[in-house]
Amino acid sequence: MAGQAHGVKGEAEARPHVVIVGGGFGGIQAAKGLAGSRVRVTLVDRRNHHVFQPLLYQVATAALNPANIASPIRRILRGVGNVEVLLGEVESVDVAGKVLRLDDGEIRYDYLILATGATHSYFGHDGWAADAPGLKSIEDALEIRRRVLLAFEAAELEADPRRRREWTTFVVVGGGPTGVELAGALAEIARHDLVHEFHKFNPARSRVILLEAGPRVLPTYTEDLSAKAKTQLEGLGVDVRVDTKVIGVEADGVTTEQGAIAARTVLWGAGVQGSPLARTLGVPLDRSGRVVVGPDLTIPGAPEVFVIGDLAAVEQGGKPVPGVAPAAMQGGKYAAKAILATLAGRRRKPFRYVDKGSLATIGRAAAVGEIGKLHLSGFVAWAAWCLIHVFFLIDFRSRVLVMLEWGWLYLFHDRGSRLITGPVEDILERNPEPGRPRPAPVQVEG
């Protein structure tokens, strides 16, 4: 074994070493683009799995299992001889030294592809995070699922009507795609999926409030589609409030410029910022902490350092390339090609993002989308969304299982993954007084 490893090493040493940080859409496509080529590739991620982020809200709302939308990066790249996968957290990049510093070691590179994506932004109010979790990872999704399901359990335990109302009020902050998806799914859970399961209250009378600081939901879509999305959300029972800026978040509700809303469950879909690793590059970032890259997606002064996907700030025709999965995938493919071109002595062509359209789902048979000049909404948009999202799932098994889960949910309003795992006490007892729930039987029996 040792001898063999050394043999491989000797041969491998001669090859340029490409390090990819991040196993999301961009990182995986970059690795695939370099598979079988004459470079040696190391993909580093702090998690062992790739996540199909567009369906993450479905894990958060108990429709899908984590494993339905996540796949081990190792398995995705299994059998690719020149790509190694390492579990590790990169803490900083030494651009001058061409070295990545990990928490317990370092990795040298000849080419670097940074694809660590974005994280939540609370616009300077990081203290809000504890009371308004965002949605970026499987862990985030499970935390949101736990809070949502526990809120209904707490409502069943609560005898005081006012406090019960707080448990059955859900506030989603941010009217972008994530906020819209979460609000729509929450409304469906409350209105349809929990019927006949609670004795002390009617879950269908829960409130779901979507707060958007700007004048319309889905602001990156055209105005007609924003209006349709709002109508469809309201049809599902969501209370959509635009021009409503949140100025405070507490365990028992949010404060907006228009007043306070008492709610025990607040979810955050309002802002994103570039992953903190960007700050260690020593190059200019935009206001959202994303790395401003050139036409070949590299940073100023270091043509061997690529930044792709949500972490990159790149403009095309005067408009920013959006932080969506297709842009990340195209960036990954581009970076792989650009590296191979440089190694072959060819010039790099500039990156060109091809916008194939966008779709945002709202709920059962409700969605909006624009594909070229075509604007879709309602059932047609929703069916297109389902098809495209199933098709792009990373493996065939996931596709089959997700279709089954969706079919079952559509037919029976029965969510497949309504498990509360992890601690129960911290939510139920978050505010010992006055909001602390007590078992209802005490009240009933006096």
Add this chain to the structure above:
Amino acid sequence: MAGQAHGVKGEAEARPHVVIVGGGFGGIQAAKGLAGSRVRVTLVDRRNHHVFQPLLYQVATAALNPANIASPIRRILRGVGNVEVLLGEVESVDVAGKVLRLDDGEIRYDYLILATGATHSYFGHDGWAADAPGLKSIEDALEIRRRVLLAFEAAELEADPRRRREWTTFVVVGGGPTGVELAGALAEIARHDLVHEFHKFNPARSRVILLEAGPRVLPTYTEDLSAKAKTQLEGLGVDVRVDTKVIGVEADGVTTEQGAIAARTVLWGAGVQGSPLARTLGVPLDRSGRVVVGPDLTIPGAPEVFVIGDLAAVEQGGKPVPGVAPAAMQGGKYAAKAILATLAGRRRKPFRYVDKGSLATIGRAAAVGEIGKLHLSGFVAWAAWCLIHVFFLIDFRSRVLVMLEWGWLYLFHDRGSRLITGPVEDILERNPEPGRPRPAPVQVEG
């Protein structure tokens, strides 16, 4: 709402109140047995879901999703008008006062069915728990899955061959059904399911060691089946060591009476004890902390307090009724009938456990079983095991999904749920020195 609740309350007050603690096999059957009767039922569990425990080891070994084998108790009992489900932790029973004390309230009962099951026993060495997790809940299963998958990741990061050997050595303590299942599944993961995914070592050369203090594995089975189980385990590559008592467990291995075994992953399947709630009853317990009940499964001096399932110590024909799912289910049905008989003024017949046989699975196409006088092993026993376990899953959707997952695993050796969620650092850095793994590229590149 309030008025309606009061109306229901007035009527309900007149009915006897049966409280069931625990939503496992016994508790669910008791609730179903009382559904639609003239009693009012409250089922209390500290988790929101029923777990199909016989398949828990498959979640621990990444073959199934948590949601495949767990179902919200509320959903199972949905629409049953006289059964309420409450999320709560019962801390003690006041038998004289007929009151349950919860962490933040109390519940009065007329009849009580205690079905809280068993927990791990470390035979007085509770300090071993941190380094040798047991398997009783979904959380336990996810923790074991995390440790097993992280061990392979750590091996890939480790340059020192001796330490890598420690990461690829798995010790399972206890040769009962759980230990045998875990050891068999671990051997399959290492030998088949991770092929071509690691570059620095060959997972197939991992060691799985099963330690049993007594003279044979599966000691509740007949000697011929124990021998067959041992042979089948060895065929899968498990190192089975009987007559080997563990006298110490540390983060870097176990110590037996025969010597030390260096291993970074130790799993515990050795012993169980009754849930701590039993101690609050003030009645005699057996050596394993189980409640010694009479022929009608009630405790001495309190014919309204039933104890069923793994928490009950009951003999039949001089032999203890085993702590298995069928016995718990029969106990739950019996308690429901006994309460209804008493309310109807009829005498209770004594509980009678009907042994329909038992099956233990070992691995792919490997199992043993005894059904009456019939002894099965190998493929036939395994096929019977699969059929019976799929059939008894709580809902139809789970049956379909589990069959799909199993079919896929059988055909492609591809485990569906290989996600590492939760903290990564604590395992990888559990022993900073000398066992701390470092990213291999540092070593490779000097």
